[in-house]
Amino acid sequence: MALANYYEATARFPTTTAPLSGDLRCDVAIIGAGMTGCSAALHLAERGYRVAVLEAQHIGFGASGRNGGQALPGFAAGQTTVRRLMGAGAARSLWDMTVEAVDLLHAQIARFAIPCEPQRGYLHAAVKPRQIRELQDWQQELHELGAEGFTLLQGSALQARLASPRYKAALHDPIAGHIHPLNYTLGLGHAAVAAGAQIFTGTRVSTIGQGERVTLTTPQGVVSADYLLLCGNAYLGTLSRPIAGHVMPVGTYIIATESRPDIKSLIPNNEAVADLNFVLDYFRRSTDDRMLFGGRVSYSTLPPPNLAASMLGRARRAFPQLADARVDYVWGGNVAITRNRLPHFGRLGRNILFAQGFSGHGVALTGLAGKLLGEAVAGQAERFDVFAQIPHARFPGGPMLRMPSLVLATSWFRLRDML
Numbered sequence: 205m206a207l208a209n210y211y212e213a214t215a216r217f218p219t220t221t222a223p224l225s226g227d228l229r230c231d232v233a234i235i236g237a238g239m240t241g242c243s244a245a246l247h248l249a250e251r252g253y254r255v256a257v258l259e260a261q262h263i264g265f266g267a268s269g270r271n272g273g274q275a276l277p278g279f280a281a282g283q284t285t286v287r288r289l290m291g292a293g294a295a296r297s298l299w300d301m302t303v304e305a306v307d308l309l310h311a312q313i314a315r316f317a318i319p320c321e322p323q324r325g326y327l328h329a330a331v332k333p334r335q336i337r338e339l340q341d342w343q344q345e346l347h348e349l350g351a352e353g354f355t356l357l358q359g360s361a362l363q364a365r366l367a368s369p370r371y372k373a374a375l376h377d378p379i380a381g382h383i384h385p386l387n388y389t390l391g392l393g394h395a396a397v398a399a400g401a402q403i404f405t406g407t408r409v410s411t412i413g414q415g416e417r418v419t420l421t422t423p424q425g426v427v428s429a430d431y432l433l434l435c436g437n438a439y440l441g442t443l444s445r446p447i448a449g450h451v452m453p454v455g456t457y458i459i460a461t462e463s464r465p466d467i468k469s470l471i472p473n474n475e476a477v478a479d480l481n482f483v484l485d486y487f488r489r490s491t492d493d494r495m496l497f498g499g500r501v502s503y504s505t506l507p508p509p510n511l512a513a514s515m516l517g518r519a520r521r522a523f524p525q526l527a528d529a530r531v532d533y534v535w536g537g538n539v540a541i542t543r544n545r546l547p548h549f550g551r552l553g554r555n556i557l558f559a560q561g562f563s564g565h566g567v568a569l570t571g572l573a574g575k576l577l578g579e580a581v582a583g584q585a586e587r588f589d590v591f592a593q594i595p596h597a598r599f600p601g602g603p604m605l606r607m608p609s610l611v612l613a614t615s616w617f618r619l620r621d622m623l
Contacts, residue, residue: 207507207511207534207535207536208533208534208535209269209270209386209533209535210458210460210490210494210496210532210533210535211264211269211270211384211385211386211387211535212269212386213533214384214387214492215386215387215390216319216320216387216390216391217387217390217391217393217394218390219262219263219264219265219269219386219390219405220262220263220405220406221263221397221403221404221405222404222405223404223405223406223407223424224256224258224404224407224422224424224425224427225424225425226424226425227425227426227427227428228256228402228425228426228427228428229427229428229429230254230255230256230402230427230428230429230430231248231253231254231255231429231430231431232244232248232253232254232255232256232429232430232431232432232433232581233255233256233257233258233418233420233427233429233431233432233433234255234256234257234258234432234433234435235257235258235259235409235420235432235433235434235435235436235440235443236257236258236259236266236434236435236436236437236439236440237257237258237259237262237263237264237265237389237393237403237405238263238264238265238266238267238268238269238389238435238436238437238439238570239264239268239385239388239389239392239566239567239570239571239574240268240435240437240559240566240570240571240573240574240577241257241259241433241435241436241574242257242263242268242389242392242393242396242403242574243312243392243570243571243572243573243574243575244433244435244573244574244575244577244578245257245393245396245401245403245574246312246392246395246396246399246401246574247574247575247577247578247579248401248577248578248581248582249396249399249400249401250399251578251582253581254400255396255400255401255402256401256402256404256427256429257393257396257401257402257403257404258404258407258408258409258420258422258427259403259404259405259406259407260406260407260408260409260439261405261406262405262406263389263390263393263403263405264385264386264389264390264393265439266436266437266438266439266537266538267437267438267439267537267538267539267540267566268385268386268389268566268570269385269386269389269537270385270386270458270535270536270537271385271456271537271539271566271567272382272385272458272476272478272486272487272488272496272498273382273383273384273385273476273488273496273567274326274380274381274382274476274478274486274488274567275306275309275380275381275382275383275567275568276306276326276377276379276380276381276476276565276567276568277299277302277303277305277306277351277379277380277568278299278302278565279298279302279545279546279547279563279565280541280545280546280563280564280565281544281545281546281563282342283295283299283345283349284345285544285545285546286298286299286546286594289544289546289594289595290593290594294590294593296349297590298590298591298594299349301572301587301590301591302565302568302569302572303351303379304572305568305569305571305572306379306380306381306568308568308571308572308575309322309383309388309567309568309571310322310324312391312392312395312571313383313388313391316391316392316394316395318387318388318391318392318395319384319387319391320383320384320385320387320388320391321382321383321384321387321490321491322381322382322383323381323382323383323474323475323476324378324379324380324381325376325377325378325380325381325473325474325475325476326376326377326379326380326381326382326475326476326477326478327357327365327366327374327375327376327377327475327476327477327478328342328374328375328377328478328479328480329366329371329373329374329477329478329479329480330371330372330373330374330479330480331370331371331372331479331480331481332372333372335372335373335479335480336358336372336373338480339356339373339374339375339480340356342354342375343356343375351379353376353378354375354376354377354378355375355376356373356374356375356376357373357374357375357376358372358373362374364472365471365472365473365475366470366471366475366477367469367470367471367472367523367525368470368522368523369524370521370522371479371522374477376475380476381475381476382475382476382488383567384491385567388567392571404424407422407423407424408422408423409421409422409443410422410423412432412443412444412556414552414553414556416555417429417430417555418430418431418432418555418556420432430555431555431556431557431581432555432556432557433556433557433558433559433577433581434447434552434556434557434558434559434560435558435559435560435574435577436560437451437540437560437561437562437566438451438453438454438537438538438539438540438560439453439538440560444552444556444558446552447548447550447552447558447560449598449599450542450543450548450560450561450596450597450598450599451540451541451542451548451560451561451599452503452540452541452542452599453505453538453539453540454501454502454503454505454538454539454540454541455501455502455503455504455505455506455507455536455537455538456498456499456500456501456502456536456537456538456539456564457498457499457500457502457507457508457511457515457534457535457536458496458497458498458515458534458535458536459495459496459497459498459512459515459516459519459531459533459534460490460494460495460496460531460532460533460534461494461495461497461516461519461526461529461530461531461532462494462529462530462531462532463492463493463494464493464494464495464529465493466525467489467493467494467495468489468493469525470489470495470523470525471488471489474488474489475488476488483499483500483501484499485497485498485499485518485522486498486499487519487522494532495519495523495526495529497515497516497518497519497522498515499515499518500514500515500518502536505538507536511534511536512531512534515531515534516529516531539562539563539564539566540560540561540562540563541561541563541564542561542563542596543596543597543598543599544594544595544596544597545563546561546563546594546596547559547560547561547562547563547565547566547569547573547591547594548560548561548594548596549573549576549588549591549592549594550592551592557577557580557581557588559573559574559576559577559591561596573591576588576591
């Protein structure tokens, strides 16, 4: 089966705009028309800045239009890691901003009437007994953060919410939820254009010239700007070498089954679900009664062989009820992970800012990242700087060796998933 993206098949807005034609001068240039770039363009345009977004492909081409659609607070590294690296005060500020990010996502969806099927509710699912203890510890930590309503489900209470024999417990998260990520991204882009921003698709930046003004060279013309925001994340490549080594593009994959009348009964309350394994499974219902089931990883970013069959096998392990299910769509994309699984924000000189490395937690946080980038350009950088102070290190081995180094480093976690 050829790769086909369910989100693109159900997009509610055009994904392309006109490419750049000729030279352009603006206040702020943005590379990347994903969630971060479109959010930044919207916030800056509403502040009165002249904004130009340059996108090599189409709006939402990267992880923004390919991910599992799961919008949740917190970080992939966990709050304990954040507190160890940043101290209790900064860790609490960062947690509060991730909750703000989820609220901002839903506020923007409502404000611009974005048809992206927003839903609150999330189940963090334990596959093995030791993970039940992890959920209990996490529940206590959330209580100390002032996050209430997180309920541990087991036995019949769990079966009523998740009709699967695989899971031994789940922590219900009332803050998190899920959306149609491509339609959300397209909605942000549409709102940014309505606010006065320009988005040029099919416009690949080949070189970045630094100076008092930044110059971006493309095949169609040169863009000159007072500020540049780098929002390409896993798809930025080596365009900005100073930050390229801090993230690793990792492939992850999703299937969508055919529409089935029994899908509603598998997750009756329509939560998003993910397990606690290092190489995790994540899944949810679609509004047209498909099971969207994601997982696996590829450190080469090349899709594994027999992808549809292997992903369907994983889905059937969770839900034997899908024994006769058919796969209608299978697709994948790259997420950018950092070594510490925390987002990487910062500056390159006075007038170039970046936000990347959301490590699988970007659906909500990217929207806030765009807002914080806009605040920083406007001279209100306090909140952006809290993120920028998170310590980061490059992946070892350089461009040629960092992938095998990462595979070796994660082998222990894969073995632990099996125990």
